[in-house]
Amino acid sequence: MNWDDFARWGRRFADWGADFHKTIGDRPVRAQTKPGEIAAQIAPSPPETGEEMEAIFADFERIVMPGMTHWQHPRFFAYFPANATAPSMLAEQLVNTIAAQCMLWQTSPAATELEGVMVDWLRQALGLPEGMTGVIQDSASSATLSAVLTMRERATGYTGNREGLNGKGHLRIYCSQEVHSSIDRACWVAGIGQDNLVKLPTHGPRHAMDPRALAKAIAEDRAAGHVPAGVILVTGGTGIGASDDLEPVLKVAADEDLYTHLDAAWAGTAMICPEYHDNFWSGVQNCDSIVFNPHKWLGAQFDCSVQFLRDATPQLNTLKIEPEYLKTTGDAVTNYSEWTIPLGRRFRALKLWFLLRSYGLEELRRRIRNHVTWAEELCEKLHQTPGFEIASDPILSLFSFRGPGDDAAQQRLVDAINDDGRIYLTQGSFQGRKVIRFQVGQFETTREDVMMAYDVIREISERLR
Ligand code: PLP
Numbered sequence: 001m002n003w004d005d006f007a008r009w010g011r012r013f014a015d016w017g018a019d020f021h022k023t024i025g026d027r028p029v030r031a032q033t034k035p036g037e038i039a040a041q042i043a044p045s046p047p048e049t050g051e052e053m054e055a056i057f058a059d060f061e062r063i064v065m066p067g068m069t070h071w072q073h074p075r076f077f078a079y080f081p082a083n084a085t086a087p088s089m090l091a092e093q094l095v096n097t098i099a100a101q102c103m104l105w106q107t108s109p110a111a112t113e114l115e116g117v118m119v120d121w122l123r124q125a126l127g128l129p130e131g132m133t134g135v136i137q138d139s140a141s142s143a144t145l146s147a148v149l150t151m152r153e154r155a156t157g158y159t160g161n162r163e164g165l166n167g168k169g170h171l172r173i174y175c176s177q178e179v180h181s182s183i184d185r186a187c188w189v190a191g192i193g194q195d196n197l198v199k200l201p202t203h204g205p206r207h208a209m210d211p212r213a214l215a216k217a218i219a220e221d222r223a224a225g226h227v228p229a230g231v232i233l234v235t236g237g238t239g240i241g242a243s244d245d246l247e248p249v250l251k252v253a254a255d256e257d258l259y260t261h262l263d264a265a266w267a268g269t270a271m272i273c274p275e276y277h278d279n280f281w282s283g284v285q286n287c288d289s290i291v292f293n294p295h296k297w298l299g300a301q302f303d304c305s306v307q308f309l310r311d312a313t314p315q316l317n318t319l320k321i322e323p324e325y326l327k328t329t330g331d332a333v334t335n336y337s338e339w340t341i342p343l344g345r346r347f348r349a350l351k352l353w354f355l356l357r358s359y360g361l362e363e364l365r366r367r368i369r370n371h372v373t374w375a376e377e378l379c380e381k382l383h384q385t386p387g388f389e390i391a392s393d394p395i396l397s398l399f400s401f402r403g404p405g406d407d408a409a410q411q412r413l414v415d416a417i418n419d420d421g422r423i424y425l426t427q428g429s430f431q432g433r434k435v436i437r438f439q440v441g442q443f444e445t446t447r448e449d450v451m452m453a454y455d456v457i458r459e460i461s462e463r464l465r
Pocket residue numbers: 080138139140141142180182236237238263264265266293305
C-alpha cells in the first residue's frame with residue numbers, strides 16, 4: 001500500500017467510524033453469534049499473494065462486525081465500561097500512525113515528558129498530594145502485580161529477585177474478601193501463593209475491610225513466624241462496589257510497616273468529583289501505590305491505567321534492570337520502562353491530553369454525577385417493583401438486584417436479556433447468592449437509556465414467568 005492509498009483508506013475509515021458511532025444504538029449490544037461461527041468464515045491459511053484492501057474491508061464488515069459486542073453502546077450496563085471518547089480515539093489514530101515504541105526517554109522524549117505531565121494532571125484532578133508521581137501502565141492487573149512484587153522485595157530486603165524465595169518464610173498479603181481476581185493472580189505470579197493472600201471479612205454499608213480483623217491477622221501471622229509484606233485496599237470492588245475505609249486500614253499498615261496498594265480501577269475516576277472524597281478517599285494520601293483506569297469511566301481509549309506512587313524508589317528497586325543496550329547517556333531523564341514489567345511501551349499519554357483538553361474536568365464530572373443519579377433512580381424503581389429485590393445498594397453507579405426465583409432463574413433472566421440485545425448486563429455473586437449487576441457508566445448513556453433498561457428487565461422477566 002502506498003501513502004496515497006493509506007490517506008484514501010484513512011478518510012474512508014474515518015467516515016465509516018462516524019457512521020458506526022452515530023447508529024451504534026440500533027445494533028444489539030452483545031454479539032448475537034454462536035461460538036465458532038466467525039472463525040468458520042475466515043480462510044484457514046494465510047494468502048501467498050496480497051489482496052486488495054477493498055476485499056479485506058468488505059470481509060471486515062461482513063464477517064467481523066456481526067461478531068463484535070459493542071462496548072461503546074449507550075446501553076452497555078455489563079462489567080464496567082471501557083469508554084473511548086472521540087478525542088481519545090483520534091489521539092490513538094495519531095499514535096498508531098507515528099507507531100513509536102516509547103520505552104526510554106530517548107526513544108520518544110515527547111511521550112515520556114507528556115506522560116509525566118498527564119500523571120500530574122490526573123494527580124491534581126483526583127485530589128492526590130503534591131509529590132506523588134506515577135506511571136501509565138496497560139492495565140490495573142499490571143499495576144497491582146508491580147505493587148505486589150514491590151511488597152515482596154521490600155519484605156525480603158530486596159533479595160527475592162536475586163535469591164528466589166526459598167527459606168524466606170511465608171510472605172503474607174492482606175485484603176478484603178471483595179477484591180478483584182487480579183489481586184489473587186498477582187499473588188500467584190509473584191510467588192506469594194493463594195494461601196498467603198489473607199482475605200478478611202467486610203462490614204458496614206460499603207462492605208469495608210475490618211481494620212481490627214486486619215491487626216489481629218497480622219499479629220497471629222507474626223506469632224506463627226510468617227512475614228507480613230503488604231496490604232491491598234479497594235475503592236469500588238468489581239462485584240458490588242465494596243470500598244474500604246482507607247484511614248484506619250492504612251493506620252494499621254503504617255504501624256506494622258507494611259507497603260500498601262489501593263485498587264480503585266473503576267471508582268477512582270469518580271474522585272474527580274470532590275463530594276465523594278469524604279466517603280471514599282479520606283486518608284488516600286498515605287497509600288504507597290494507587291491504581292485507577294482512565295480507560296474505564298474517564299473515557300481514555302483502552303488501554304490506559306495510571307499507577308500513582310508516593311515514592312517511586314521501592315518499585316524502581318524492584319523492577320529496574322539496565323543492560324548495556326538500554327543504557328542512556330546525557331542528563332538525568334525518566335525511563336518509564338524501568339517502573340514496569342514490560343519493556344516496550346505504547347504512547348498512552350497522548351489520548352489523555354486530547355481527552356482532558358477536549359472535555360475539561362467539569363464536563364467529565366457532570367457525566368459521572370449523572371451516572372450515579374440514574375443508577376440510584378433505577379435501583380429505586382426496581383426496589384418498588386413486585387418480585388424484585390435489591391441485593392446490594394448503589395455504591396457510586398453500581399448496584400445489584402435479583403428478579404423472581406432462585407439462582408438458576410437469575411442466570412436465565414440475564415441470558416434472556418442479553419439474547420434480546422437491547423441492553424447488556426452481567427451476573428455476580430454476593431453473600432453466596434447469584435445477583436444481577438447493574439452499572440451505569442457508558443459515556444453516551446442517557447437517562448432514557450437507563451429507564452429503557454427498566455422496561456426491558458421487567459418485560460423479559462414477565463415473559464420468562
Ligand atoms: N480491579 C477492579 C476493581 C476492577 O473492576 C477491574 C476490572 O474491571 C480490575 C481491577 C482489572 O482491571 P484491568 O483489566 O485493567 O486489569
